[in-house]
Amino acid sequence: MTKQRFYKRYNFFCDFYLLKDISWIFFIISGLLFIPYIIKKKKIDTVIFQSPYELPILLLCKFLFYKETRLVVEMHGVMEKGLKFYGKNIFKVFLGRIFTRYALKFSDKIRLVSPYQLEQNHTLKKYLKKIVVFPAFMDLDSFSGISNKEKEFDVLFVGVLEAIKNLEFLIDVINDIKKQREVSLLIIGEGSQRRYLQDYVKRKNLSESVSFKGNLNKEELRGFYKKTKLLVLPSKYEGFGRVVCEAVVSGAEVLFSENCGVKSYFPDECCFYDKDDLKNKIENILKKERKNKVIYNIKQFYKDNHFFKGMKSLVYDEYEQIR
Structure with a gap:
């Protein structure tokens, strides 16, 4: 695929954050209705999700609708070391651990934003072949x-x-x-x-x-x-x-x-x-x-590598690795 065609087709779905109560279920239901439609309309073959909490939506989309769709999980602060600091929200910690485990297992690629994450998390070391490291998206x-x-x-x-x-x-x-x-x-x-x-x-x-x-x-x-x-x-x-x-x-x-x-x-x-x-x-x-x-x-x-134009190239390179 050419870069020009890639840029037109590539889309990111992210930030269906888990809320404090069961209203997060609304996002799962709406996501199941909305995401398959967008994937089909835009002919998207790669979906990136920015935390494990989007996992139920994306796995269902993948296995029920589009088995060829590739999933990339981005790991930012929602890691084993980070989750322990949310100790008062037991429900969030419990779901976070489960979703993180299965996100790592079923994703096609795991994107880290720094080498530090790999150093601090032993679980990730089991998935070295899946891991790609480059900094957070920013303009x-x-x-x-x-x-x-x-x-x-x-x-x-x-x-x-x-x-x-x-x-x-x-x-x-x-x-x-x-x-x-x-x-x-x-x-x-x-x-x-x-x-x-x-x-x-x-x-x-x-x-x-x-x-x-x-x-x-x-x-x-x-x-x-x-x-x-x-x-x-x-x-x-x-x-x-x-x-x-x-x-x-x-x-x-x-x-x-x-x-x-x-x-x-x-x-x-x-x-x-x-x-x-x-x-x-x-x-x-x-x-x-x-x-x-x-x-x-x-x-x-950042001028050389991670400003908007440079970031496009990095995403394209990651896409080529996934395909």
């Missing part, structure tokens, strides 16, 4: 450009407000830094821990230093990246961490925990290993003792 052109010289915020976090993101840890570090100098933290995102984290900030007497914003669109988020000195991603587990790349091309410094898959693509100086290490690195960056050495390298890396 970093939307975030690139000259950043503001005047930075309004010292530290920024972007992501879902859940336990796996380890935001208490980051707030504690900000609290330690504030004892020595003024520092500001902006937390952007929504999640089940939002109210808890706001109360936690009040108990630490950090209300003037830590602020919250809800989910933002791409243009709004771009503005905050450009007004921020440093983005910190303190996750307990992160398959990749695309916000790190978005922040870098927007002109911000970045720091992330050793549990983030994005560390496979960045120098070690951007990674922290404990609370003291993060505190020292934040202080050094705010004192301008560390220049942003990674901006050019990561911009060039």
Whole structure:
């Protein structure tokens, strides 16, 4: 198949996320009605799903309607190591483990977003012949450009407000830094821990230093990246961490925990290993003792490989491997 024809026919189906209650069944039923129609109309022969939760829909579509359709599962944060941080939602953890096991078994290919995922998950090692590794899809052109010289915020976090993101840890570090100098933290995102984290900030007497914003669109988020000195991603587990790349091309410094898959693509100086290490690195960056050495390298890396045009080629190469 030619690349031009491939691009016209290739489609992605994703993000039928499991909701907090049984309303997720609605998505399975609607998916069974909708997806077979789209597969037939668009003549799609390869379907990529972005988490194991779409598995019931896609397996039924494959075995009941289109046995020749190839399935690719993308593994991001929904892995064995990541699932344990959703311990309060027992139903989600239970289904996540079952769906992950069968998604790995019945998929034709398994796409990881970083080598770190393979290092941390022994189950994946049984499927080495199926595995393809390349970073998360993203259009970093939307975030690139000259950043503001005047930075309004010292530290920024972007992501879902859940336990796996380890935001208490980051707030504690900000609290330690504030004892020595003024520092500001902006937390952007929504999640089940939002109210808890706001109360936690009040108990630490950090209300003037830590602020919250809800989910933002791409243009709004771009503005905050450009007004921020440093983005910190303190996750307990992160398959990749695309916000790190978005922040870098927007002109911000970045720091992330050793549990983030994005560390496979960045120098070690951007990674922290404990609370003291993060505190020292934040202080050094705010004192301008560390220049942003990674901006050019990561911009060039994505320009060559993973901006929109480069990503098309990567997807096409993966498609050829599947066929």
